[in-house]
Amino acid sequence: MSSEFDTVLPSPTTGPVHTPAPAHHFRVQLSSTLRGARLARLLVEQQLEEWGLPRTVPVTRAVVAVTAELSANAVTHGRTPGRDFEVCLTLTEAHVRVEASDTRPDRLPPLPDATTPAVSPPPDTATTGRGLLLVDAFATHWGCERRSTFVKTVWAEVSR
Template identity: 80%
Template sequence: MITPSPTTSPALIPASAPAHHFRIQLSSTRRGARLARLLVEQQLEEWGIPRTVPVTRALVAITAELAANAVTHGRTPGRDFEVRLSLTATQVRVEVSDTRPDRLLPLPDGTTAATSPPPDTAANGRGLLLVDAFATHWGCEPRNKFVKTVWAEVSL
């Protein structure tokens, strides 16, 4: 759970302010995943949420993991992935959509990567544990028969 600091309180965004939205489509490459992380960080700063506050750090880490998963596990050759960011008075939501809807969470046995960590000797497989730790809520859903979206919300 993220502990809000005085600079990340909901007072940053007036309750009457409309939600802000950001959307970008990126190539399903490591460079695209890196760019997703950098653009989310930049967009949050443009919305008045500094790079140094815990909310931004959490969202950048979540974006990095979801984008890395999209290009590693959700990649279809020749297809891009999409990042969406939305800001309301109380939370920020990041969504990463890829073109592998056949790989939805939870897993068929009812577990998720976040609830079933890999063995201690595994070199990878802990990314969604980070998402679970940083996000207030997160999940995965099919957007249509060709696309799935993994999303995470972080409270301000």
Template identity: 60%
Template sequence: MKSDIPSPLGILAPLALPHSPTAPARHFRVQLGSTLHGAHLARRLVAQQLGAWGVPRTHHVTVALVGITAELAANAITHGRSPGRDFALRLTHFADRTRVEITDTRPDRLPPDPGGGLPGGDATGGRGLVLVNAFASRWGYETRDRHTKTVWAEVDGAIPHAMADTGPETMARAVTQASTHTPPTLV
């Protein structure tokens, strides 16, 4: 019997990076809505996927990538949003580094160049990328076509090689768990 409910597996796809000098050992990709919930989900999915790969939440790579993802996803929904268009989250682990990428649909709105310094005292934005610069070993952006831009950051350091099951079922379970998580209420 075929269900009329779409499978969450349709939004997940493995990805190889053809422009990379070394082949990725592990990768994860998902499309998310350009909403506050989508940005929150991106951060949670990075933590959960690294956990599925055997990286503890307290490991410096996890802490850095979760903070970076929070900022890049917030920027995507604030500055890179086009009505009705999603953003993509991509997490790729290489032997010596892990890379997070956020792709949005506003190639006309580029971030300032990495290492450009702090914004002026009267500026109302731009400080989040200072945090990305502090957490990342390197970061930047690229426009791969005329419809999208990708902001990426890499964190150096090997992560544990004890890789847990990262098949489509595990990734779909991570998406479901992260999207149904209710944050605790403060009293």
């Protein structure tokens, strides 16, 4: 069965061959401010719609929520005065990947591992600290990597 993401190419020996469509990429650099984080969320929502994923479908809502959290964390915990942050979005047949890169590789988020399968919730009286729980709930996989001495990227993949 063919989908909008398949390209059918004729083959002289076996007939049509289905090859996956290339991934779509979007990248934007924004100021490390709350306004920049809000704009990242809005631009990702708009880009997904341009790629054929309406705002009302669950995967778009999940990706927008993850983008909002990763962007807010980038400007809150990863901000260096005068330096921007970057949001990258990749759409494939299998998933949507969101990346938020900032300039504080010395400040890594607590990541789940074999001994702690999920992010620990904060105390009930805390007014912050639940954002990565949201990322963990929506994402199939997520993590963090240092891209250079000056850049950290937190990423999440949401299944389609």
